[in-house]
């Protein structure tokens with residue numbers, strides 16, 4: 136007898152935790168994901184901040200199809216001139232500060248962080264990397280070494296040496312950035328810690344210290360990029376410029392791509408002494424770059440980003456006054472809903488799922504759930520999704536109010 140998809144999934148596909156949601160997907164469109172029984176789910180996660188333009192945006196699909204007719208892979212990154220890459224760069228750099236004028240395409244967020252660490256060391260000749268506690272930058276060995284949770288990282292020793300942790304938003308800790316520091320890798324808004332915005336002038340103070348110590352400031356905008364916080368990039372919202380900008384997730388409209396952005400002199404350090412200092416076979420894949428360019432065009436040419444703040448507030452206001460909601464931390468449409476008690480959390484997540492709304496946990500915050508909906512939600516859809524959340528919150532509360 137042949138195995139069901141579910142059996143194969145659990146027997147033959149690698150599991151990342153014992154608690155997979157195991158939603159059996161049949162298709163996804165706009166803000167909805169449908170399971171194989173035809174049940175519709177509001178996507179309130181965007182596949183962890185990826186599907187910012189919703190699922191299968193027609194313009195993104197068109198761009199991908201057009202490129203498929205021309206060529207897919209022709210050569211490893213950096214050897215052939217491919218218009219999806221050059222057109223992307225041309226468009227992106229019209230919307231970034233002039234000091235950011237060179238892009239190294241990669242395939243995923245963690246690879247971008249790895250490249251940023253290597254480049255910081257290469258450019259400064261120093262080795263120390265400063266990162267924040269409770270930040271997540273990826274799962275490859277270098278990015279993993281930036282994780283502050285020793286209980287976790289103990290399983291993967293030895294980590295790369297030279298990582299120093301500071302507390303996010305602690306002004307006194309900034310002094311730990313010193314003359315041995317090669318780079319400071321920081322999220323402008325901490326994502327997996329449960330959406331922690333920067334304190335006023337915090338990012339400016341980090342910038343100033345990096346300038347004094349002549350080390351690189353690296354912003355990980357892998358979650359905050361591409362409109363999520365209400366500006367095209369969060370560093371623009373907070374008016375602080377990084378030396379290196381790390382991009383990923385929403386960049387590809389649902390296909391895997393990331394990029395390290397900096398100034399030409401810095402990024403081109405990879406090409407000399409030694410040449411081929413960083414190379415990647417599939418980076419800058421032309422089909423994905425064509426889709427990514429359509430994503431960027433849509434963000435620039437429509438009101439999607441302009442409406443993020445209003446929509447984020449609208450959804451937040453629907454649930455903010457519920458009895459068991461303690462606080463909502465929010466930057467645009469990136470939200471953490473903190474509950475009065477930790478024990479409510481699993482009930483809210485599970486009940487939302489049953490009622491047809493997908494929400495998720497954070498890696499480093501066990502009291503809050505994540506809301507990062509596609510930015511294209513309309514207000515009616517937000518109302519409907521918000522009502523589901525209210526019902527799930529009621530359910531969680533009722534689990535502990537029975538005498």
Ligand SMILES: Cc1ncc(COP(=O)(O)O)c(C=O)c1O
Nearest residue numbers: 243244245271272273355357358
């Ligand atoms: C802020 C941040 N940086 C880096 C990464 C790693 O990206 P990827 O999973 O594409 O390797 C993530 C992934 O969740 C992230 O949230």
